[in-house]
Amino acid sequence: MAQISFEKLGQDGKARTGVIHTTRGDIRTPAFMPVGTAATVKAMMPESVAATGADILLGNTYHLMLRPTAERIARLGGLHKFMNWDKPILTDSGGFQVMSLADLRKLTERGVTFKSHIDGSKHEITPERSMEIQALLGSDIVMCFDECPALPADRDRIATSMELSMRWAKRSKEAFGDRPGHALFGIQQGGLEQDLRGQSAEALREIGFDGYAVGGLAVGEGQEAMFGCLDYAPDQLPEDKPRYLMGVGKPDDIVGAVKRGIDMMDCVLPSRSGRTGQVFTRAGVLNIKNARHADDPRPLDENCACPACTKYSRAYLHHVFRSQEMISGMLLTWHNLRYFQDIMDGMRQAIAAGTFAAWEQDFHAGRAQGDIEPL
């Protein structure tokens, strides 16, 4: 079995399109990965997630190690079988969520100890343990264990953290070992400091990975600062490997990241918003709970081919949201995921055709319209 490989099919400016070949199928890039935190993309059947156009989804190591545990999932045949998803899965390392969710965290050179946010039980994640958990889960793309400070942070803190993450990256690579058919991605750190990002990229190149993530962004710095960093950070990483921007984002974040050379992204936004009534469309964002939709027989987005748009009216979606019916979260999540995948598809085609700038202009012009006028 071969390792995963990245085939670049086209480039327009810095924007790239291609395919990541894996033993579980191809991932078309730029790719958006829906988040399946607890072995499910909430409110969606796996076949529905695939029907939105997703080639890969993301699982969260932190959640799965606590419940139902990686060992149990391994005994039951691995995460793909457990959750009935046979396409590729990427798992994060657990580090980011330990920092954002767990109690009583203690960080040392060895790793992180913490208490579960579910039942208060004590756990440890080290680079070696993170590799073990991700192997038990059977994920196709494994992420290095890293540490990421919230921004803004001072330069010394960012430098110290980046250097620790690079030592952990080396330990992750050693612990990952030789696993044919599985890939290990390194994670660049360095906050918004260009030279630290450069040092981090150099350290990662020296270790050698199957792909590279730009980590430590989308942690409160704002879009302008994030784009400022993305103006140079992807260029510091190997050109012939996939580049993954973790935890991003809103539709215009995604488009701006791809424009700057990013190939993969993930975010809970489309699925989480689907459960709170926030809907992303080609004409901007709307909230289905607003009274203006109560008598509106029109679809959410007349150019969308998803079931929520082709089979249901705004009036119905408004009603089931107000009535707290489960189908509300199901349909709105489906729509949002489909819209995000349509953006990716539009970008892939535009990059291949060399028309990305025109596509981007249309994208922004459409979204600037705001929602259609009320009836």
Ligand SMILES: [Zn+2]
């Ligand atoms: Zn739709």
